[in-house]
Amino acid sequence: MSIGTASPPAFSDEEVQRLRADFPILQTQVNGHPLVYLDSGATSQRPLAVIxxxxxxxxxxxxxxxxxxxxxxxxxxxxxxxxxxxxxxxxxxxxxxxxxxxxxxxxxxxxxxxxxxxxxxxxxxxxxxxxxxxxxxxxxxxxxxxxxxxxxxxxxxxxxxxxxxxxxxxxxxxxxxxxxxxxxxxxxxxxxxxxxxxxxxxxxxxxxxxxxxxxxxxxxxxxxxxxxxxxxxxxxxxxxxxxxxxxxxxxxxxxxxxxxxxxxxxxxxxxxxxxxxxxxxxxxxxxxxxxxxxxxxxxxxxxxxxxxxxxxxxxxGVGMPRIAAHEAELGARLVDGLSALDGVRVLGAGIDLPRVGLASFDVAGIHSHDVGQFLDDAGIAVRVGHHCAQPLHRRLGVTASTRASTYLYNTADEVDAVIDGVARCIDFFRRA
Structure with a gap:
């Protein structure tokens, strides 16, 4: 396993865009917005070659x-x-x-x-x-x-x-x-x-x-x-x-x-x-x-x-070490950006271990289903609930969380979109 050792560079923006072209579903729109698919931890998308x-x-x-x-x-x-x-x-x-x-x-x-x-x-x-x-x-x-x-x-x-x-x-x-x-x-x-x-x-x-x-x-x-x-x-x-x-x-x-x-x-x-x-x-x-x-x-x-x-x-063909490097960058960006939001707790953020491009978080006072629905309205697909891991959630003192999970076809801009979406969600519910 290569995580934790010297790794090759992450993908450039141009490389990610070339990869994205292989995935037809990423060109679609959801609720009038370009799809931002951040639920690969549940089910990943398929490239044309696989189809x-x-x-x-x-x-x-x-x-x-x-x-x-x-x-x-x-x-x-x-x-x-x-x-x-x-x-x-x-x-x-x-x-x-x-x-x-x-x-x-x-x-x-x-x-x-x-x-x-x-x-x-x-x-x-x-x-x-x-x-x-x-x-x-x-x-x-x-x-x-x-x-x-x-x-x-x-x-x-x-x-x-x-x-x-x-x-x-x-x-x-x-x-x-x-x-x-x-x-x-x-x-x-x-x-x-x-x-x-x-x-x-x-x-x-x-x-x-x-x-x-x-x-x-x-x-x-x-x-x-x-x-x-x-x-x-x-x-x-x-x-x-x-x-x-x-x-x-x-x-x-x-x-x-x-x-x-x-x-x-x-x-x-x-x-x-x-x-x-x-x-x-x-x-x-x-x-x-x-x-x-x-x-x-x-x-x-x-x-x-x-x-x-x-x-x-x-x-x-893409290269697993480069995929790992790309996701490590996206994962760190997710954790840092979400953790900086007032009232957001990223589960496991304090663990000093390598990570993949995935982050689950709890927003104080807002149910994960509401967070997920707010994001979905903007075309951002994330996972909500206990993610088939109730004992872990119970140990950390929450009943559910919102999970954003990346893959080789995701971009830094998409990570920023979910962070911005959560910030807007917090503002919306606080004003409500």
Whole structure:
């Protein structure tokens, strides 16, 4: 990961404008104003290359991958597997370590249910490493997206294991002193986010990974907010599992992925079962394919995978280090500009860690929905609410926040537009 080290220069204004030309939706107007799209943390926009790649597959190759012997099916299978290879290279994995899922939420649940199935004896002796029971512990953090919290709550309920939570300090940073105490001999899995979807900070992943592995625990990394924005190498980070969603990284909805170490995928009982993931079936039992196909039951998301591969190629062509540098500048501009407004509190502003181009904030006396509506009237799209992270908001003493999140196609002027919009919003409601 390149954040925190010397980085190349951010994009020039001319470079950003050239990038923006690749995204048709950015040329539209909303409520009579040019669209200022600052909600990429929820769903990013797609360049023409990605749109065209999915359309080309649909119009020339559409067929059932891994399910036919005719030419079209063979070509669809090749495109599907080429997409897997492209994503594997992008995240620093081997191609047989990448499992296609519908999204990151499904990927996390896949791991949770593999542990659960192993705990009731599925997978045989080989899966013993994944079995949980009373006395075992799962560790996550207080800043997690609900998708990286609720599956572990449910796994603990099914197995009798205990869920432990690393707390936050008053600024919102992980308390690493508490992490050192919580991760111990009983810990079997540590699951945490690489980049907070609320705070925008890059967590000290190397320390957490080292602490987990020191006690023999496995690590799952939620890379939804890092894979689109910084260079990611899962082998170099030494994580055991990682998850991501395509729609946050210029790709379509309905496609995500799980990375898993090959030796772990080989011992994991499947989550979803049915066609395409088996070798032999009788009326009483079945034998499963090796991973990753073991975890890809049913008709797969072939056109979406092809489109996501094109998104990966687009990001690689632009350059992840430069994207990170660009967003770091925009993120600092967001935090500084919003923090300077009277009555605005930027969540996590005091955390001394690298950050991506994202800031969530609370405006004293004005509900985040009102802030969002005011901005939307001016064509500025932001996210409002708890961002699927209620425990984090509760810890910081707010019920909701407004989130502005940038990407490679955003400009400094757009950041200034949201800062000015919030200032006008404050003035409007105070006068009202």
């Amino acid at each position: 065209d790649a999915e359309r080309a597959f649909t119009t020339t190759l559409n067929s059932a991958a891994h399910r036919g012997a005719h030419t079209l099916a063979a070509e669809a299978t090749l495109a599907f597997e080429d997409a897997r290879t492209a994503l594997a290279e992008f995240i620093g994995a081997d191609e047989d370590e990448v499992v296609w899922t519908s999204n990151a939420t499904e990927a996390i649940n896949l791991v949770a249910y593999a542990f659960s199935n192993a705990s009731i004896g599925r997978g045989g002796a080989e899966s013993a490493r994944l079995r949980l029971g009373p006395g075992d512990e799962i560790v996550t953090t207080e800043m997690e997206h609900h998708a990286n919290l609720i599956p572990w709550q449910e796994l603990a309920a099914r197995t009798g294991a205990t869920l432990r939570v690393i707390p936050l300090d008053d600024d919102g940073a992980l308390r690493m002193d508490a992490a050192a105490e919580l991760i111990g001999p009983r810990t079997r899995l540590v699951a945490f986010t690489h980049v907070s979807n609320v705070l925008g900070v890059v967590n000290p992943v190397e320390q957490l990974i080292a602490a987990a592995h020191a006690v023999g625990a496995l690590v799952l990394l939620d890379a939804c907010q890092s894979a689109p924005h910084v260079a990611l190498d899962v082998h170099a980070l030494d994580v055991d599992f990682a998850v991501l969603s395509g729609h946050k990284m210029l790709g379509p909805t309905g496609i995500g992925a799980l990375y898993g170490r090959r030796e772990l995928l080989e011992i994991m009982p499947p989550f979803l079962t049915g066609g395409s993931m088996i070798t032999t079936v009788t009326t009483t039992e079945a034998e499963y394919l090796p991973p990753p196909q073991r975890f890809e039951a049913g008709t797969q998301r072939v056109s979406q995978a092809v489109a996501l591969a094109e998104a990966v190629r687009y990001l690689q």
